[in-house]
Amino acid sequence: MNDKYDRDINYLRVSITDRCNLRCKYCLPKEGISLIGHDDILRYEEILKVIRVTVGLGIRKIRLTGGEPLVRKGLIEFIGEVNAIDGINDISLTTNGILLEAYAEKLFNAGIKRINISLDSLDESKYADITRGGNLQAVLRGIETVNRVGFSPIKINTVVIKGFNENEILDFAGMSLEKPYQIRFIELMPMGGRNRNNQYLSNDLVMSEIQKVYDLESLNGKRTKTDGPARIYKIKGGRGELGFISPVSHHFCFSCNRLRLTADGQLRACLLSDDEVDLKESLRAGCSEDELARIIKSAIINKPISHNLNTIDEEYHQKKCVREMSTIGG
Numbered sequence: 001m002n003d004k005y006d007r008d009i010n011y012l013r014v015s016i017t018d019r020c021n022l023r024c025k026y027c028l029p030k031e032g033i034s035l036i037g038h039d040d041i042l043r044y045e046e047i048l049k050v051i052r053v054t055v056g057l058g059i060r061k062i063r064l065t066g067g068e069p070l071v072r073k074g075l076i077e078f079i080g081e082v083n084a085i086d087g088i089n090d091i092s093l094t095t096n097g098i099l100l101e102a103y104a105e106k107l108f109n110a111g112i113k114r115i116n117i118s119l120d121s122l123d124e125s126k127y128a129d130i131t132r133g134g135n136l137q138a139v140l141r142g143i144e145t146v147n148r149v150g151f152s153p154i155k156i157n158t159v160v161i162k163g164f165n166e167n168e169i170l171d172f173a174g175m176s177l178e179k180p181y182q183i184r185f186i187e188l189m190p191m192g193g194r195n196r197n198n199q200y201l202s203n204d205l206v207m208s209e210i211q212k213v214y215d216l217e218s219l220n221g222k223r224t225k226t227d228g229p230a231r232i233y234k235i236k237g238g239r240g241e242l243g244f245i246s247p248v249s250h251h252f253c254f255s256c257n258r259l260r261l262t263a264d265g266q267l268r269a270c271l272l273s274d275d276e277v278d279l280k281e282s283l284r285a286g287c288s289e290d291e292l293a294r295i296i297k298s299a300i301i302n303k304p305i306s307h308n309l310n311t312i313d314e315e316y317h318q319k320k321c322v323r324e325m326s327t328i329g330g
């Protein structure tokens with residue numbers, strides 16, 4: 001269905017857990033987040049009920065995320081059940097890739113054909129540093145495995161962070177020469193408790209660094225089915241693609257088609273607005289699918305026109321959203 005700004009809301013991102021097997025420095029505080037109690041996480045059957053209702057309202061695409069989705073038990077069976085819901089055209093997954101080698105084939109057979117893997121450094125010790133202990137080789141093996149198993153497209157998500165990986169921009173871009181991956185550069189968003197203004201780098205700068213070395217060909221408008229808000233390019237002669245996702249410098253709210261369901265059952269109509277609708281409470285009070293549909297419809301209609309990250313508050317601080325990405329689902 002359309003919201004009041006006439007955007008067709010057809011995409012639901014579902015965070016199935018707030019737990020993660022990494023502790024990325026910009027995503028989670030060192031001590032970790034206070035994990036939600038087991039009973040406060042939506043059960044799979046509750047998530048399925050929400051998905052069914054949203055499909056009735058026009059949702060056609062589902063992305064599973066977290067936390068780290070691969071750490072939740074029963075995921076493969078759950079995917080099978082999502083896949084069996086009539087009306088869904090597309091199910092995808094976002095993962096840090098640590099457990100991917102072991103899961104790739106099962107995910108594929110359960111119905112996931114498209115996958116996004118987060119990877120912020122190609123240097124072993126830097127990767128271990130930013131993730132607080134992650135093993136780069138495990139992720140690289142995971143990526144090779146999904147490629148061998150036949151996932152397509154395979155998207156590698158890289159958040160560009162000033163002073164950390166800006167010197168790897170060309171290495172990441174270069175991966176798309178040999179491999180059929182879409183390497184996506186993502187701007188760091190101000191989320192959660194820490195101020196990261198000094199680590200932000202705009203994608204215009206990232207692109208101009210790449211253009212100093214490579215000839216880029218724009219694919220924008222040529223094929224956009226699974227590209228969402230990314231601006232897509234190709235290095236001439238390369239097998240893969242480059243994507244630029246610029247929520248801060250070039251926000252794409254006017255074409256935003258998304259809703260998000262957090263692991264603790266909150267529905268967010270905008271990633272970056274802390275306004276939420278508590279679906280868990282309604283689910284646990286035994287509400288019917290019709291009642292749930294009424295609640296979700298109202299959230300869709302009231303979806304904010306845009307995020308306000310570029311607004312400065314009375315104390316001259318850039319606005320940000322209070323929840324960390326890990327507790328919303330990226």
Ligand code: SAM
Nearest residue numbers: 027066067068094095096118188189325326330
């Ligand atoms: N664990 C999975 C993963 O690593 O892809 C899914 C959840 S993770 C929160 C999803 C994505 O959010 C990751 O690609 C991560 O880099 C990104 N992310 C987290 N905090 C962010 C921020 N402040 N700005 C931009 N991206 C962020």
